Amino acid sequence: MNWIISANSKMYDHSSSFEHYGSIDWRQGKTKFEVGDIVYIYCTRPLMMLQYKCIVDRIDLDSSQIRDDKEYWIDQEEYLKSLDGKFMTLRLIEQISNNRMKLVNLKENGLKAAPQGPMKIKNEILQKYIDTYFTDNYQTDFFPETLKESETEYEGAKKTVIVNKYERSSKARENAVNYHGLNCKVCNLNFKKVYGEIGEDFIHIHHIVPINEIGKNYKIDYKKDLIPVCPNCHSMLHRKLNGKEPTIEELKLMMEK
Template sequence: MTTNGKNKLLEVVDMTQWVIACNPNDYDIEGVFNKLDKVEWKQSTNINVGDIVYIYVTSPVKEIRYKCIARKVNLSHADTTKDREFILKGDNYENRGRYMELELITKYKEGQFTLENLKQNGLKSVQGPSKVSEELSKYIKSNEIDMIKETLKDNDKEDSLNYELQKTNLDEAFTYKYEKKKRAKYIIKNDIKTYIRDRNVAKNALKHANYKCEVDKNHETFLRRNVEVGYTESHHLVPMAYSDLFDVSLDVEENIVSLCSHCHNLLHYGKDFEKVLEKLYKERVDYLNRVGICVSFEQLKMMYL
């Protein structure tokens, strides 16, 4: 969530989008984003705070590889102490007049947005900073949706894990703390961007629900083998695959619901998922807001389509 309360799911769509070029012979863009999530970049056009900036890596790569958001603009100088080792040709990055702070949102996998595909879908030039056309924006967005769906398939396996519960402290109640957590770092696993989950958070969420299905506590469940409590599965109501759209962590107890296997699968694969999703959303929306996860039901529904 942004500081003014506007949800970033809308912000990413509404803000002006730009394409800028990076010569890998001048600046090791891959190396810097493997180490840092923010860089100060030379600014030669009127990019505003909140604008989306796609970084096109020139020959021999010839692809858009990075999606960033502008956090600060019109800076008088750049702090090169953080990324000095990645500046390969200093005269291209020092004493440029204006700088902007770019925060990494997404790393695209190789072959996702090649120059050939970009030109076929509205890209006019990569010679200098340029605004993204409506045609190109739609092309990028459609590919991103496919990427997120692929990520969701991978993340479903994580959400469905049968967490082993310990007998110790099993009877102690867990109450929400309503603490906003910083968004965790992600890892690239099989070319899929995945955010690390804290299993203790999932266990706390199941405990909070008293190991009942939150769609209907009377739904039948079976007992776990290691401890005699009902078997339910933890599920992130706002899916972890959409973490990039928020400034806070989605891996918090307030965003995790306890579901029987039937309801969990219905949410992911069922034709009538919307009624179940709306019930859970209405019961959770106040909790989500308190931890900085501000999303409307229509936005949430889009994440499940």
């Protein structure tokens, strides 16, 4: 069985919890989930989109059988409330950032309304739409195409930039935009204000730690490591001056001069 459940990122940091552990012990309530069920998680405002695909690994757990995830709860009162009842373990399969998974598009393809509680996906048109577009292959708003696995040129020297699955998907990307906003952190450009509707939600994300230096076990902090910048400033951040790429602050000083 396939399900959709909803999540509020203002109450709980799902992105970090999934990234650090690969699973979340979720309140099961009275819904009859079964091991092996597929669960899509709909993120409420401001995202309003399907973002996580999980599989149910365990069901009917009590609070003594789950990990303590207090550190991920933004609302501590809700954390205390969350300890009652039965839980299930949701193991992350994939997280994406794709505008086709936004509520407005889901409603045009079989979803009746924004998910409030657990709902079975009974509509075949909706399931087919999710199966087709629940992927990052259609998302280009945040990362330029050169950040996919490819060869690219920097200062005349060819090098290979290999982006792992984490970076091609969006385990922290959407949270970075949600936290920092859509203005360039160097020049303050906002694409929607300049270009109107066509510029809505468009920005590049700059990695403070270069992608080619990120190891397999590196834990990205979306608040510190991922910074929104416009394409022009992004290019300048990857140009070397005296053998060194400038920092965000250094580039801002260059612009002021």
